[in-house]
Amino acid sequence: MARAIGAATCLMTVSAAPVPVPVPGTLRIVSINPCIDAILMRIADPAEIAGISHYSQDARASSIPLDLARRFHATSGTAEEVVALRPDLVLSGPHVAPSTIAALKRMKIRLVQYPVPDSVDESVAQVREMAAAIGHADRGARLAGAITAAARPVAGAKVPALIWQGGGLVPGAGTLSDDLLARSGFRNMSAAYGLKKWDVLPLEYLVARPPRVLLSVGTAEAGGDRLARHPAVRRLGERITVAPYPARLMNCGGPTIVAAMARLRTVREGLGR
Template identity: 70%
Template sequence: MIRAFALLAAAPWLVSAAPRLPRIVSINPCVDAVLRHVADPAQIVGISHYSQDARATSVPLGWSARFHATSGTAEEVVALRPDIVLAGPHVEPATIAALRRLRIALVQYPVAESVPESVAQVRAIATATGHADRGTALAARIAAAAAPSAVRPVGALVWQGNGLVPGSGTLTDDLLKRAGFRNMSAKYGLRQWDVLPLEYLIADPPRVLLSTAPAGVQDDRMTGHPAVRRLGRHITVVPYPTRLMNCGGPTIIAAMARLRQVRRGVGG
C-alpha cells in the first residue's frame, strides 16, 4: 500500500488546469530505476546515493552521475526544494517531520513482493511525475517480459552470500515461477527470507542453483566453498547477478531474460 500525506495540498500540479511538472527527489534506488524511464531529466533534482554505487545501483552509472545524490537526510532533501519526495518504506523520522513542516509531499512505496505489485508501483510513480502514459508503456513491457512460461517447472534455488535464500512471498519467487522454475526454498522449510546452511544444500541440492557470487569469484565464504564448486559436476550452477534482485520495476525485464536463458539451458 502506498503511503502519502498532504499530497494534493503540497502538489498543486496534480489538480491545476495547466499542470506543472513537479520537481522530484528520490531517496530510494528502486524508485530511481523507474524515474529513469518515466520522468523528464529536468524534473529529477535528487536521487539516492546508492544509485551512484556500482555495488548497489539498479541504473547505469552514466545516467545516475548526471544527478545530485543524497543519503536521504532532512537537510539534504529540503535544500533541493522538491515538490515531491519519493521513497521506500523506511524514511528517517526527522526527514518525515521536516517534509511535513514544509508541506512537501512524501510518497512511500513498499517492497514489491510480486510482479503485479511492482507494475502497480510503476504506474503510481509515473503518475506522480506527471507522465502516467509513460508508466502505462513501461508497465506493459514488464508484464510482457514476465508472462508465465508454459514449460514444466524445474527445481531451482537462488543462493546469496552467506546462504541467504529468497522464499515464498518474494518478488524473486514470483519471477522463478514465471520463468519455469519451482523455488525449492519451501522444501528446506525456509521462511520468506532465510539462511540455508551449506550442509543442507550439499545433502539435497536443487537441480539448478542460481548463485549471486560473480562468476569466477572464489573468496565468498559460502558460494566459493569447494563443496559448492563440486556441485557443478552434478547440477546446473549458474551466476545470477545481485543487481537483478535489488529492485522490481524495469529490473524485472532483465531478470526474466536471465532466468529464461538459464531455463532454456536446462532443457526438459
C-alpha cells in the same frame, strides 16, 4: 499502515488533502531509494529529477547504469540534503528517517512512500501509480506493458531451483524472486528446506539436498561471495547447474524485472525440456 495487494501500492503520503494531477515537467522530484530511482529514470524527464539515492551511484547496489546515475545529484536521504534541493515531491521506499519525515512536513513537501513489491503485479501497479503521481501516466503505462510482456509465464515443467546469495540468504515464497522463478519455468525449492519468506540456508543443507539449478548471486560479482567459492559448492557444480545471477537483479522490481526475466529464461532454456 495497510498495504493493498495487486492494487494501489502507495504506503503513505505526508499530504492528506487530495493531490491534483501535476502538469508534466512542473515538478522537482527527489528520490531517496535506489529502486525508485530505477523507475524514475524511465518515466520522468531528466530535468524533473532534482536528486536520487547515493546507492544508485554505487556499483554494488545500483540497478541502473552508473554513467546514467552519475549525471544526477545524489543524497543519502537526510532531511538537510533533501530539503536543500527544494523538491515539490519526495519519493521513497517504506523506511524513511523520522527526522526526514518531520522536516518534509514542516516544509509542506509531499512525501510518497512505496513498499517493496512482492510480485510482478504489485510492481506493475507501483509503476503506474508513481507515473500518475508525477504527471506521466502514459510513460508508466508503456513501462508497465514492457514489464508485463517480459514476465509472461513460460509453459512446460517447473525445474527445481534456488536463488542463493550472500551468507546463504534465500528468497522464499511470497517474494518477487519467487514470482519471477515461477514465471520463468522454475520451482523455488525454498519451501522444501522449510525456509521462511527470507531465510538463511546453511551450506550443509544445500549440499545434502541440492536443487537442480542453483542461481548463485555471489559468483556474478567481482570477487564473488565467500560461500559461493567454497570447495563444496564448486564440487556441487559437477552434479547440478550452478549459474551466476547478478546481484543487481535481486535489488528491485520495476524495469529490473525485464533484465531478471531475460537472465532466468536464458538459464532455463539452457537446460532443455
